[in-house]
Amino acid sequence: MLCVALETGRHVVLEGPPGTGKSTLLRATARAAGIGLVFVEGNAELTPARLLGHHDPALVLQAGYRPEAFVEGPLLRALREGMLLYVEELNRVPEETLNVLITALAEGEVVVPRVGTVRAAPGFRLVAAMNPFDAVGTARIGQAVYDRVCRISVPYQDEPGELEIVRRATGTDSPHAPLAVAVARATRSHPDVRMGASVRGAIDMVHLAEGLKRLRGEARASAETLRDAALAAFTGRIRLDEASGRRPEEVVIEILEHLGDPASRDPPRQTMASGRVLEGCSAARALREGERRTLGRAQLAAAHPEFVHLSPGVGQLREEAWERFWHQQPDRAVEILADLAAATDPELRRRARRLAGRVLVRAASCGPRQRGYRRLAAGEEGDLDLERTLERAQGRPRGPEDLVLRGWRSAERATCLVIDQSGSMRGRGLAMAALAAASISLAAAGRLACSVLAFSRNVVVLQAQGQPREVTALVGDVLRLRAGGTTDLALALRAAAAQLARADAAERCAVLISDCLATAGGDPLAALGGIDRLHVLGTGAEPESVRRGRELAARTGGRYLEATGVREVAAALGRLFRPG
Amino acid sequence: MKTKAAILRSSGQDWQVVELELDPPKANEVLIRFVAAGLCHSDEHLRTGDLPARYPIVGGHEGAGIIEQVGPGVTRVKPGDHVVCSFIPSCGRCRWCSTGRQNLCDLGATILDGSLPDQTFRFHADGEDVGAMCMLGTFSQWSVISEYSCVPVDPDLPLEKAVLVGCGVPTGWGSAVYAAGVRPGDTVVIYGIGGIGINAVQGARHAGAKNVVAVDPVAFKREKAEELGATHSVASAQEAQDLVTQLTLGVGAEHAIVTVGVVGEEVVEAAFNVIGKGGTVTITGLGGLAEKTVHLSGTILTLFEKRVQGTLFGSANPIYDIRKMLDLYRAGQVKLDELVTNTYRLEQINQGYQDLLDGKNIRGVLIHEH
Ligand SMILES: NC(=O)c1ccc[n+]([C@@H]2O[C@H](COP(=O)([O-])OP(=O)(O)OC[C@H]3O[C@@H](n4cnc5c(N)ncnc54)[C@H](O)[C@@H]3O)[C@@H](O)[C@H]2O)c1
Ligand SMILES: [Zn+2]
Numbered sequence: 001m002l003c004v005a006l007e008t009g010r011h012v013v014l015e016g017p018p019g020t021g022k023s024t025l026l027r028a029t030a031r032a033a034g035i036g037l038v039f040v041e042g043n044a045e046l047t048p049a050r051l052l053g054h055h056d057p058a059l060v061l062q063a064g065y066r067p068e069a070f071v072e073g074p075l076l077r078a079l080r081e082g083m084l085l086y087v088e089e090l091n092r093v094p095e096e097t098l099n100v101l102i103t104a105l106a107e108g109e110v111v112v113p114r115v116g117t118v119r120a121a122p123g124f125r126l127v128a129a130m131n132p133f134d135a136v137g138t139a140r141i142g143q144a145v146y147d148r149v150c151r152i153s154v155p156y157q158d159e160p161g162e163l164e165i166v167r168r169a170t171g172t173d174s175p176h177a178p179l180a181v182a183v184a185r186a187t188r189s190h191p192d193v194r195m196g197a198s199v200r201g202a203i204d205m206v207h208l209a210e211g212l213k214r215l216r217g218e219a220r221a222s223a224e225t226l227r228d229a230a231l232a233a234f235t236g237r238i239r240l241d242e243a244s245g246r247r248p249e250e251v252v253i254e255i256l257e258h259l260g261d262p263a264s265r266d267p268p269r270q271t272m273a274s275g276r277v278l279e280g281c282s283a284a285r286a287l288r289e290g291e292r293r294t295l296g297r298a299q300l301a302a303a304h305p306e307f308v309h310l311s312p313g314v315g316q317l318r319e320e321a322w323e324r325f326w327h328q329q330p331d332r333a334v335e336i337l338a339d340l341a342a343a344t345d346p347e348l349r350r351r352a353r354r355l356a357g358r359v360l361v362r363a364a365s366c367g368p369r370q371r372g373y374r375r376l377a378a379g380e381e382g383d384l385d386l387e388r389t390l391e392r393a394q395g396r397p398r399g400p401e402d403l404v405l406r407g408w409r410s411a412e413r414a415t416c417l418v419i420d421q422s423g424s425m426r427g428r429g430l431a432m433a434a435l436a437a438a439s440i441s442l443a444a445a446g447r448l449a450c451s452v453l454a455f456s457r458n459v460v461v462l463q464a465q466g467q468p469r470e471v472t473a474l475v476g477d478v479l480r481l482r483a484g485g486t487t488d489l490a491l492a493l494r495a496a497a498a499q500l501a502r503a504d505a506a507e508r509c510a511v512l513i514s515d516c517l518a519t520a521g522g523d524p525l526a527a528l529g530g531i532d533r534l535h536v537l538g539t540g541a542e543p544e545s546v547r548r549g550r551e552l553a554a555r556t557g558g559r560y561l562e563a564t565g566v567r568e569v570a571a572a573l574g575r576l577f578r579p580g
Numbered sequence: 581m582k583t584k585a586a587i588l589r590s591s592g593q594d595w596q597v598v599e600l601e602l603d604p605p606k607a608n609e610v611l612i613r614f615v616a617a618g619l620c621h622s623d624e625h626l627r628t629g630d631l632p633a634r635y636p637i638v639g640g641h642e643g644a645g646i647i648e649q650v651g652p653g654v655t656r657v658k659p660g661d662h663v664v665c666s667f668i669p670s671c672g673r674c675r676w677c678s679t680g681r682q683n684l685c686d687l688g689a690t691i692l693d694g695s696l697p698d699q700t701f702r703f704h705a706d707g708e709d710v711g712a713m714c715m716l717g718t719f720s721q722w723s724v725i726s727e728y729s730c731v732p733v734d735p736d737l738p739l740e741k742a743v744l745v746g747c748g749v750p751t752g753w754g755s756a757v758y759a760a761g762v763r764p765g766d767t768v769v770i771y772g773i774g775g776i777g778i779n780a781v782q783g784a785r786h787a788g789a790k791n792v793v794a795v796d797p798v799a800f801k802r803e804k805a806e807e808l809g810a811t812h813s814v815a816s817a818q819e820a821q822d823l824v825t826q827l828t829l830g831v832g833a834e835h836a837i838v839t840v841g842v843v844g845e846e847v848v849e850a851a852f853n854v855i856g857k858g859g860t861v862t863i864t865g866l867g868g869l870a871e872k873t874v875h876l877s878g879t880i881l882t883l884f885e886k887r888v889q890g891t892l893f894g895s896a897n898p899i900y901d902i903r904k905m906l907d908l909y910r911a912g913q914v915k916l917d918e919l920v921t922n923t924y925r926l927e928q929i930n931q932g933y934q935d936l937l938d939g940k941n942i943r944g945v946l947i948h949e950h
């Protein structure tokens with residue numbers, strides 16, 4: 001399949017879990033066909049400049065933008081010379097770089113500033129590999145890419161096939177190979193495992209078991225030895241579903257125990273976690289179910305004396321009247337608006353949501369924002385933005401403080417906003433949460449750096465890490481939440497860690513907006529793994545609520561701020577996200 | 581005034597969209613502008629002749645609209661009111677209305693003639709009187725109806741959804757909750773998942789049934805039934821029988837509700853067999869008027885104390901229950917949005933009924949243009 005695709009000049013994406021021999025396959029095919037191969041490892045540091053090429057700063061400063069000053073990147077080389085460009089782990093490549101690749105595929109040429117247009121020589125092809133189980137950024141490799149490439153799926157081999165690989169790789173006919181392969185395979189279907197182990201895990205287990213057996217002078221490997229070998233070979237390789245709250249050791253031991261009992265070889269049963277993490281379709285369904293309960297005009301009028309003034313008739317919303325109200329009493333105003341956004345009247349609901357989106361986004365934008373360009377600070381990484389550096393220093397940069405750095409390094413900080421949706425969060429709470437979502441999403445400036453979750457008994461993923469949404473749509477979804485249910489804070493924090501784990505960032509930070517009184521699930525203090533810093537916007541006034549919130553924040557060196565109203569939330573987030 | 585309407589000139593023909601002359605309202609009558617009309621199987625019975633009506637007749641008995649004008653003496657509604665129509669008027673005075681059985685109101689006598697309570701007609705075509713199905717004729721842009729057919733509803737409810745509570749929702753929901761009287765823990769089998777059956781599913785679920793078994797040959801209907809609260813769904817009566825035997829350890833269901841499009845002997849017998857001792861068959865669906873569709877062993881009926889009953893409008897009270905259904909919708913308990921599968925323009929009415937017969941719709945809804 002791959003040979004044919006390459007021969008007919010197709011671009012290809014190889015999809016398969018790691019360890020299924022994608023690169024081996026490609027190397028062999030390229031060699032056999034006599035095609036040149038340029039190899040690029042895909043990761044978050046693969047910037048457009050690194051893919052295309054860049055001007056050598058020293059040469060440019062000396063002699064200006066001359067062709068000799070340009071250092072060609074792998075994409076240009078492959079284009080010019082009509083070679084195969086192999087990008088591994090395509091899903092980890094930053095958005096901007098992906099766009100460059102798509103342009104090259106779509107147009108058969110790329111335009112490089114000050115270098116000109118480079119057309120693809122015949123023979124240029126892209127082969128990209130990606131691991132569909134890798135949660136990092138897989139989703140955004142969307143239609144644009146799939147439209148232009150053939151997709152070849154490289155699945156795991158079958159059991160005899162894997163056994164053969166292990167035998168060849170270890171060069172022995174070890175009696176432990178079948179067990180090792182069985183463990184590797186079991187990790188792939190275990191309910192708590194997000195990404196199972198490749199055949200490399202099995203190979204390592206065999207090596208380790210043989211080595212340990214010799215070391216311990218055992219004639220036949222003891223259960224102890226096999227367990228130690230399996231733990232060492234597999235615990236680092238598997239990725240658990242963070243929401244399961246389990247550790248890799250537990251899972252590997254469970255699998256071993258299970259395999260030791262040949263009577264039952266079906267996959268182990270799922271451990272019952274109380275709530276669930278809902279993402280994608282199931283999140284949409286949960287939102288839809290929640291927003292079914294709506295408020296009639298009579299109910300709205302009974303709850304808010306201002307209602308008839310703000311909405312004198314069906315389908316009407318007097319926006320200027322509301323804006324005046326908002327300037328006088330912002331908290332009452334958003335509280336009403338949140339209720340109007342839940343009106344039975346579809347037109348009123350639509351208008352209220354639109355107004356809320358606009359106002360909250362506006363309120364959130366007043367806070368300071370992260371800029372796309374920063375000056376270089378000592379020890380930082382990133383691509384030098386030559387043009388802006390020269391511009392700023394009038395052609396003569398003198399020291400590092402004059403260099404302008406393009407913040408390509410995916411994100412300095414990944415943030416996950418965690419919204420408590422349990423019983424206590426109504427009207428005002430919801431509005432504060434919506435504002436917080438807007439602020440954080442704006443601070444991330446459309447980059448892949450923030451996620452938003454809401455939780456009560458279950459966790460609903462409103463925005464997944466690495467899949468930015470339009471801010472007003474996000475705010476709209478927060479307003480669709482309906483308060484109710486128990487508070488499983490521990491589950492929410494684990495789900496936040498799971499989201500943050502998908503980001504490639506120096507600091508993983510969560511912002512919790514809650515009264516911090518958990519009524520379900522485990523101890524939240526024990527669920528902070530994977531979160532570098534947790535800031536708490538406390539919505540509860542009782543001493544117990546404040547104490548717990550402070551304790552949570554303090555545990556990670558985060559801050560506790562009281563969220564008493566929308567203005568306060570805006571200010572608090574401004575303080576948290578002020579650069580520097 | 582003039583109005584465009586879909587009429588039947590005789591049984592066995594397609595719907596024809598024509599322009600009719602509409603008289604102004606007389607005493608206790610109102611002029612209504614219909615916003616939406618539901619496509620119920622009962623109008624299809626009119627077309628096939630299962631229900632012998634007086635032709636020509638304007639179709640449609642599920643409707644919602646806005647009152648434009650009222651005749652002398654009208655007290656129930658005023659111009660501008662949003663109204664969901666009841667396909668049985670309720671006068672509040674007759675023997676049935678005054679004993680809490682408003683669904684059997686004596687004013688319903690002319691629902692198949694389509695004349696108003698004074699026995700005269702408001703629609704005319706070239707001088708000929710044209711009736712209105714259930715005294716409503718909701719397949720017309722405008723109609724003149726009795727004030728007793730009107731149930732005013734809150735204006736913030738979307739009429740193109742609320743229209744379903746004119747017939748399908750209360751009939752189905754009431755068949756389970758009121759007529760059958762499903763109780764917590766019961767096992768209920770519902771035959772036929774159209775606009776009526778799907779609401780019997782919702783009702784049985786609300787009443788606390790342990791097992792709600794939906795029976796329909798169409799896969800899409802079975803999926804919808806499960807989405808709206810069925811615990812099980814099967815394609816045939818035989819599968820239902822096997823499933824219920826297994827679920828109840830041979831005891832049988834407490835209730836069977838028959839809501840198929842055209843009721844025949846077979847489905848009634850299946851329903852009779854699926855219930856256990858002391859169980860009840862509730863027949864909501866209609867068949868040919870002259871046909872004998874209930875053929876059962878009377879001795880089994882006696883020995884097992886089984887009961888077989890019919891129900892009109894789900895034995896619900898139009899004035900109270902139409903509003904109650906909407907309150908439940910507001911509270912997120914009764915689902916309406918999911919019931920509207922397709923919407924049609926008046927001119928597409930025959931397409932709408934073809935889709936009903938092809939099993940494509942839970943409910944199709946006509947949206948009127950003015
Ligand atoms: N009693 C009342 O007050 C009242 C009110 C309204 C409608 N009705 C009657 O209720 C019936 C249902 O109306 P509707 O609008 O829901 O019809 P519909 O056509 O929308 O739905 C009927 C469903 O029954 C299914 N079906 C047909 N034969 C079946 C069988 N043998 N077993 C199982 N399923 C079968 C069809 O696939 C379809 O899904 C009609 O006869 C209608 O006239 C009665
Ligand atoms: Zn009907």
Ligand SMILES: [Zn+2]
Pocket residue numbers: 669670671672673674675676677678682684685686687
């Ligand atoms: Zn009456």
